[in-house]
Amino acid sequence: MNHRTTIALAGPLAALCILLGGCNTRANVSLSGNTPGQYTHVYITAQAVWFNTSSSAGPDDGGWVKFNLSTPTTVDLVAANDGTLAQLTTDLKLLAGTYDQIRLIPVDASTPLTSSAQTLGALYNAEADYVDGSGVTQQVPLELLNPDKGIGIPASLRVPVGSLGSTLGSTGSTSGFGATGSSNATSNAGIGDASLFGTSTSSTTSSTTSTTTSTTTTTASFNMSIDGTRDLVPFAFGTTPANAILLSPHPSAYDLSTVGGIQGTLTLTNVTTANGVPNVQVAAEQLSADGSRHVVVLSTTVSSAGDFTLYPLPASTSDTVSYDIVIHGPDIATIIIKNVEIPAVSSSSSTTTSGSTSTDTSTSTSTGTTTDTSTSSATNTVSVGTLVPRAATPYSANVATAAGSPLPAGAVVGFYQTLGTVGSVPYLIEAAPIDPFSQSLFNAQGLSQGTIDSGTYVATGETVNIVSAAPLEKAGNYRVAASASGYSDGALTTLVAAAKPSVTLAPLALASGASTGSVIAAITPATPGKYDQGQLLVSHEGALVATTPLDAVLASGGSVAAVVPSGSPASYYYVSVRVWNSGNPGGTLSRQWYPGIVDLRSGTTGTLAVTIN
Numbered sequence: 001m002n003h004r005t006t007i008a009l010a011g012p013l014a015a016l017c018i019l020l021g022g023c024n025t026r027a028n029v030s031l032s033g034n035t036p037g038q039y040t041h042v043y044i045t046a047q048a049v050w051f052n053t054s055s056s057a058g059p060d061d062g063g064w065v066k067f068n069l070s071t072p073t074t075v076d077l078v079a080a081n082d083g084t085l086a087q088l089t090t091d092l093k094l095l096a097g098t099y100d101q102i103r104l105i106p107v108d109a110s111t112p113l114t115s116s117a118q119t120l121g122a123l124y125n126a127e128a129d130y131v132d133g134s135g136v137t138q139q140v141p142l143e144l145l146n147p148d149k150g151i152g153i154p155a156s157l158r159v160p161v162g163s164l165g166s167t168l169g170s171t172g173s174t175s176g177f178g179a180t181g182s183s184n185a186t187s188n189a190g191i192g193d194a195s196l197f198g199t200s201t202s203s204t205t206s207s208t209t210s211t212t213t214s215t216t217t218t219t220a221s222f223n224m225s226i227d228g229t230r231d232l233v234p235f236a237f238g239t240t241p242a243n244a245i246l247l248s249p250h251p252s253a254y255d256l257s258t259v260g261g262i263q264g265t266l267t268l269t270n271v272t273t274a275n276g277v278p279n280v281q282v283a284a285e286q287l288s289a290d291g292s293r294h295v296v297v298l299s300t301t302v303s304s305a306g307d308f309t310l311y312p313l314p315a316s317t318s319d320t321v322s323y324d325i326v327i328h329g330p331d332i333a334t335i336i337i338k339n340v341e342i343p344a345v346s347s348s349s350s351t352t353t354s355g356s357t358s359t360d361t362s363t364s365t366s367t368g369t370t371t372d373t374s375t376s377s378a379t380n381t382v383s384v385g386t387l388v389p390r391a392a393t394p395y396s397a398n399v400a401t402a403a404g405s406p407l408p409a410g411a412v413v414g415f416y417q418t419l420g421t422v423g424s425v426p427y428l429i430e431a432a433p434i435d436p437f438s439q440s441l442f443n444a445q446g447l448s449q450g451t452i453d454s455g456t457y458v459a460t461g462e463t464v465n466i467v468s469a470a471p472l473e474k475a476g477n478y479r480v481a482a483s484a485s486g487y488s489d490g491a492l493t494t495l496v497a498a499a500k501p502s503v504t505l506a507p508l509a510l511a512s513g514a515s516t517g518s519v520i521a522a523i524t525p526a527t528p529g530k531y532d533q534g535q536l537l538v539s540h541e542g543a544l545v546a547t548t549p550l551d552a553v554l555a556s557g558g559s560v561a562a563v564v565p566s567g568s569p570a571s572y573y574y575v576s577v578r579v580w581n582s583g584n585p586g587g588t589l590s591r592q593w594y595p596g597i598v599d600l601r602s603g604t605t606g607t608l609a610v611t612i613n
Helices: 002-019 115-119
Strands: 025-034 039-052 065-076 085-092 097-106 127-131 137-143 151-159 213-215 218-227 232-237 242-247 252-255 259-266 281-287 294-301 307-314 321-328 335-342 357-359 381-387 394-401 412-417 427-433 445-448 452-456 467-469 478-483 494-496 502-505 515-525 533-540 543-549 558-566 572-580 590-599 605-612
Touching: 025 039, 025 294, 039 085, 039 115, 039 137, 065 085, 065 115, 097 218, 151 218, 218 294, 259 321, 259 335, 281 307, 281 427, 294 307, 294 321, 294 427, 307 321, 321 427, 335 381, 394 478, 412 445, 427 445, 478 502, 494 502, 515 533, 515 572, 533 558, 543 558, 572 605, 590 605
Parallel strands: 025 218, 137 242, 151 252, 259 381, 335 452, 394 502, 515 605
Antiparallel strands: 025 085, 039 065, 039 097, 039 127, 097 151, 127 137, 213 357, 218 252, 232 242, 259 307, 281 294, 281 321, 321 335, 394 445, 412 427, 412 478, 452 467, 478 494, 515 558, 533 543, 533 572, 572 590
16 A cells, blocks of 8 residues: 555656755766776866766756856876765756756867866866886877767666655745746746756745745765776877877766675785776676676776775665676786675665755746765775785787777777686686777787686685685687677687787677667868868767778878668767878877768768768
8 A cells, every 4th residue: 555655656756846946856976987007197077967868868968967067177086996986066956857867968078178177287278198118107088989978877877866854834924936037937938947956046936924944965976987997098090100099988877875895905015006096996796798808897906905895786676786806917827806795775764865955946046056975985895804915917818809900999809718617608807909090909908817716705704715726718828709799799709818919809799789880971172172081980988889980082082981780769970080291290280070960870881971170
């Protein structure tokens, strides 16, 4: 009976909360990340956050609730790591419901430097700082693809209905629903108009009785996470090579009411450090959908003290959730801890509430949001205790592709090993994105020649019994396969070893249900001959999907085509270009992007006119 009553009231209650400005329901949004050890800073500046109830909506589709940050916020992904969440914005007045997509709108490196980026010491709003081979720190712009369209992340983010309080109104009051400084605010503002839910800036103009409401503020917290080990793509361009770094994100989003974490400590006696940071990463892995391999859910670095925290990891409100932990680096023997269980999340921790306050019931009209850079700590965590990695000898490996059979430009190459026990499935040990133009790894991947230490989790903080043994592939040998969005994962048949450190990878097949599509760009150079080299880049949600050279059409124009997957809900694309003069690649580089969508969700060919200025 109670269950039926709750369902019956849910619709009217939600509608009433819309009129009351969300029943004091608020949402906070944070950003976190993970980066390889050679990066000292990776800055991303955010200017807006959007929400949609559709997981497949593109940036030009409807249904978006858009919040512009009152002041752009810059986050350093190197610092926002190891369980640290950097707040982008707080106190968003978001309607109760479930949002299946969140979209981050970044600020490009080419735009004037924001105060938040300048405060952190950045030269660009989007920037990657790394230590080069000479030990010198380089500050370079982090290139974004079609930044105006943002980075969309499918998720399941629940904004609960807040408390109504003890008093909804008084007889004779005209301060009712929508009677604000703007009489049309309620009737004309749709779900895509976030101005309805900003900070209240006006009060009722006529009222016979003052009305207050005793309320409890319910706060939902969401996090977006970017893994730089696969999403930061270094590459070289030009006949006189210049180096650049591209962000090709495949981020995740988390409702922090249903997450947990895994912590541990490494004794660093046998661990090599670079720039004071251990050259070790830790990943939480689960089986892939097809059961053929383990895939990374979340990665983190190990701190200079040897500690690590994997957070936020998806958890459940009804049962434990199990992860296998892979601790890896080229200078250590890999450690795998199986079946680490995160306990079910208590329903009482699903929301954050504040005490009773006095408010009015006027509809909000401001577009401002509150921003800060505060951080929050991991909750609902378990510990795997203290582990002692063994030193191992490293070697470097690289890949190539067969002539005429390139990998997708956004491909990531994975190196896998399998425990020797019966029924074991390969674990992803190392991974790196390819240079999309050379079709190899920009930096050869360091791999450990050691055996594997493995054990099974017992209980939080207790000692794990470790056994050392060679993997099924033999010590120092790895299965190599590529993966890319819209394509089936590569077969785990190619082996790399210290004696054979370079291998050729076969092309990837399209994912089931997808077809071969083409993005055709009609190129018009505004000043023929200004540039003699360049690339057309095709992206989806800010991630690189395909590239094609522009050299042949920069003198007098023409058409070029890029091959992409088509026929799925994700088959919509945007186009940008990189062009330069071969005499001075770094000094003449121009990046340009175009707002027109190439929609292949229901077709196989799309065209776009591209004028290069």
